[in-house]
Structure formats: structure tokens, C-alpha cells
Amino acid sequence: MSREPLEHYVNPAPFNPYAALELTPEQERYYMASQWRLVWWKLKRHRLAVISGSFLALMYLIVIFAEAVAPYQLEARHVDYLFAPPQEVHLFDEGEFRGPFVYGIDVTLDMERLQWVYQEDRSQVNPIRFFCVGNDYPGAGYEFWGLFDGSFHLVCPSPDAPMFLLGTDRMGRDMLSRIVYGARISLTLGLIGISISFFLGITIGGVAGYYGGVVDNIVQRIIEVIRSFPMLPLLMALSAILPVTWPPTLIFLGITVLLALLDWPGLARAVRSKLLALREEDFCVAAQLMGAKPGRVIMKHLMPSFLSHLIASATLSIPTMILGETALSFLGLGLRPPVTSWGVLLNEAQNINYVVLYPWLLYPVIPVIMVVLAFQFLGDGLLDAADPYKH
């Protein structure tokens, strides 16, 4: 018994009833990936965030190895070169390739205007050295992290002539080195501050969101009051009452804590609203029914669901802290020398007549803006990536 061949195509392979459920390898890779992996994949597509992230990573590397990156030690003074202008880096001397070098500096005193006049001394070629070890120029030696002596530098001047790529300040200290050292204080302050604020935000917001009711109400009111203060004037008032007798390190800690104390309400609010929504979810109720204690439920079950989001918000509030410190120190209410942050450096640029004469005093503005921008972009990217299931 033979049949006419069918008019349409029939797949000769045996029928697989689960075909719709099977995944291609790529799909499997995607569906089985952990949440953090998904966040990472999504972040990687955000080019600006990746660039900013790498820039910040580089900055923090510099922070760790500040002593080796800066050509001079922080307090190294060159009394013959007060307010020396930035030197240009040249490659060719009279048409001849010499590698990167700076010309010598010729100092004369203008008796009429009572001012030091700096000129390039074209006869003197001082090559810039890289990866050099040794105490062969003034200001080379340092104590790495205050722990052991060192003299390795990434970039350093030739032994017998100074090199000021960004000029010097009123005491003849190299601006470039001071900006590098300033990064250490400014950037770590942001990190420490955000850690404290993060801790406070999670604890207080967590308690408020988890218990709700009266506790929530009280916390809400506190947050409202703190937020209705204008931040900067309050910060100024609080830092003005830090005792003058405190040592610089204690002042540093005090300022950091103050910044954190004014910053946590934002984070606490985010934690609270997320928790209020999540605690009604089945997995949370299940954990409670199995007898998990509140701390465990919050940390183990609820936190992972919104931690990525929280980290993004925290990243966005680091620049606020850095700027807060910069503003305070700029006004002279924050950190004080010998602690050197970007704000402390800018404090010297407060007098506009100085700045007009010595514009390089304004250079610390550039790293401040770049770091703040980088944190903004990174935070924006993280915020986008924080919820990888949303398209």
C-alpha cells in the first residue's frame, strides 16, 4: 500500500517533545549566569563607565604608590625656586633628538618689581629619567607609607637640576608631587566616608524597612530633618567646632565622619524602600517561617537582591564627599597642613591676585573635576547595570 508523497516538507528526525525547552549553548550561558556576572556583562557594554572605571583604578594605584609616582617627597622645598612656573617637556634640542628633557631654569631677581623672574636656560639640557633608584637629588628619599625607606621613582629629574612640570608653590614645593600626595588624602577620604555612610545607611535603613511601623516613622522623621538642613553650611558649622587642639589625623577622621553623618540618609532611604517592597516576597516569608532571625533574613536573603543597586548609589555619592572635603579645606575649615589634600592645595589659590600671577596654583582643580566626572559616569553605568534583568 503506497501513498502519494506529501505536498509539504516533513522533518525525518524523530520528534523531540522537549525541543522548546532546550537552550542553545549561548542561551544556556546567559540563563545560568549569576547575577553578578550579568551585571558585569551589562557594565562592560557601557563604554564611558568602563573608561571611567579604569581611570579611577589608575588613580587608586597612584594613591597606593604615591611616594614612587611623585618625583619629589611631599615636603621637599627648593628655596631657590619659589613660585617657579611649570616647565615644558621637550624632545628636540636644536633639531637633535634628545629624548624627553627640560631646559634649565635661569633665575634673576627683578629689583624694580621685587619679583623672581624665571627663564628657560636653553644651553642646559636636563634629561628626564625613568625608573630611577637612588638618593641622588634633593627630595628623592622617602618613607614608603611611613614604614620603610625608599628612593625608587617612576619619573625623576636629572641629579643636578630640578624639574617642576607643574611649577612650585609659595614655599618652593613641587606642585606635581603635592597633587599626587593630595590624591592620597582626597581619594581615601571619599572611600572611608562612603564605607561609614554605607554601614549606617544599611543598618538604619534596614531596621526601618524590616520592622516598619513606629521605628520606620522615627527614622523617616530623622532623615527628613537631616535632609532639610542645607548641607554645606551645616558641614561648615560642624567642622568649625572640631577642637583646634586635635592632631591633624584626628581632624581628618573627624571630617570624614561628619561627611558620612550627613550622607547616610540618602542610602538609608533607598534601603528602606527596597526592603519594604521585598519583605512581602515569598522567599522572605519562607525564611522567616523557617525561623531565621531578622539579621540573617536581611543580610542573607534580602541584601543580595538590591546590593548592586546600593553600590551604584554609593558610587554616585563618593564625589559629593570629595567635593565636600575640598570645599571645607578650601575655606580653611577642613583639613589643615601638614595634611595635604586637593582642597588644602586650593586653599592657597583663594587670593585671586595670587592666582593671576601664578595661575598654576589652580592646577589641583583639574584632578578634582576629572575624578568627580569619572565617579559620575561609573555610577551611572553601574546604576544601569544594577538591574540586569531589565531591558
Place this chain on the structure above:
Amino acid sequence: MMLRYVFRRVLMMIPTLIVISVLVFTIIQLPPGDYLTTMVNELQAQGENVNQERVAYLREQYGLDRSGVEQYFHWVWGMLHGDMGHSFEHDKPVNEVVGDRMYLTMLVAFVTTLFVYVMSFPIGVYSAVRQYSIGDFTLSFIGFIGLATPNFLLALVLMYMAKAYFGTDIGGLMDAQYIDQPWTTDKVMSVLAHLWVPVLVIGTSGTAGMIRRLRANLLDELHKQYVVTAKAKGLGPIKVLVKYPLRMALNPFIADIGNLLPEMISGAVIVSVVLGLETTGPMLLKALQSQDMYLAGSFLMFISLLTVFGTLISDLALAVLDPRIRLDGGRNR
């Protein structure tokens, strides 16, 4: 309904204000010793003799010999009657020391707020409607820079540029000859001529933030189904934009005044120090540096008051705009 909402909202301000005043007063009291002891110590250190009777008189006059709680009520009572306390450094009532500065501060804050709204509204709408166009990219980029540059640094850089390239001084809020002079037409004109620099400097970051939020809100709305429907029905582009999406996006725009005002007042404090404005900012700084705490505390209280009222205004404006808020009394916000 509206009246009830206003009433409830105003009532809610009272506990906030009380807590703020307690906090401010604590800050006033925190430095060890009071201003008089500091002054006496300083005078004695300089070898001058101190009139003990006068000290005792001052101490009694300002209630420094009473307990903290009593002093607090004394201070609040004075505040309610418009007496801001006594500046020890200037040895004058705070009211006199402050004078015009208070009004100038309010003027700067008000004009800056206007500036932010006037600038950010058209730009935000343009950026959203022409998303990813060259204009949008350029404006967003400038906006990002504006957002990242702290305004006091902007002020510093502007000052430097004006001085270095044009040889002019853009600081101050009026020409020097008008300072501490009675108000005349010329003085008003001088203030108006100087006002644009601080307004620009203080307003930049606020404008940038506003543009970004308006753009994001409007984009959200523009991607919704009803907009597609409206377009499909053949409504003109302007009508599609203005009829619903713009109105919806306007809500957060108005609500933001609550965030904007404190930001602006905070920013103004430090900017006015840099630019040397005749507002309360430089005075606050000086008072803090010399620990003239009554003066500083009164400023802080005044600035906080401005902020609280700013939030109130934004909440009320929002209630007018959005019936949902006034109908459930703001409970769900």
C-alpha cells in the same frame, strides 16, 4: 480638600522646625566655654585688664549664666520676635550686623532659581525630543561638566579668566561706592549689573541636574503607548508633546524645587566667599572662624528656614498640579 492638605502640611513643619532649632542651638553651645570666656582669656593673655563688672553685666544680659535649656528658650523666644541674638564679635545685635545681607541672599537665591527653571526647561525639552542628536550630545556633555564642577571652583576659574584676560574684577554684588549706602536707583542698577555672575556660577550645576532629570522624565513619557496612539491618530507633533507627556514630566520638575533650594543656598555660601559677595555667606564663614556662635547659629537657622519653606512651596505647587497628592493628603508619597 486643598485647604485641609495645606493645613496638614504646615502642621507637619512644626516638629521639623523644633528639631532643627534644637540641633542648631546644640551647635552653638558645643564649643567649650562661651564667647565671653574666650574673650576674657584673650584679653588677659594680651595683658589688658578686664572690666569684671562689664563681663558680669554681659553675662547676665545674654543669659549666659543660666542653664542650657533656659538659654535655648530665651533664644527661640527672641527668634520668634525677630531678635536673632547678639553678635559678640561685633558687639551689636545680629539683626544690625546682618542688615541688607539677608535680603541680598534671598534675592540671589530667588533669581538663581528663576534662572535654573528658565534655562533648563527649553533645553531639557529639546534634548528629550531630539534624543541623540548632535545638539543633545553637546548639551549633555556641557551639562555633565557643569554637574561635576563644584561651583566655587567655577567661580575661581571665572574670576581668574576675567582678571587675566580682561583685567576686570567680577567679584562683589555692587560697585564699591554703594556698599552700606541707602538704597537708590543707581544702587539697584549696580546690583543688577553684578548679579549675573553669581547667578550663573551658582545656577550652573542646578541647571545641569534639572536638564538631565527633565530629559529622563520626558523620555520615559514619550516611550509610552498613549503617545504612539496619539501619533497614530494623526495629532501634530507639538500637540502630541504638549498635551500629556510634557505635563506628566513637569511634576518632578516642580517637585525638585525642594531639592534645588537647599542646594542653591548651600552653594551660594561658598561661592559668595570666593566672589566676595555682600551676602550672608562670607559672614557665616567669619563668624564660624571666630566662633561667634550666636551669629553663626542664627545664620544657620535662617538658611534652614529658607530650605524648609522651599520644600513647603514645592509640596504645595505639586499639590496644585497633581490632584492625587492633595486627595490622599500626601500619605502615599
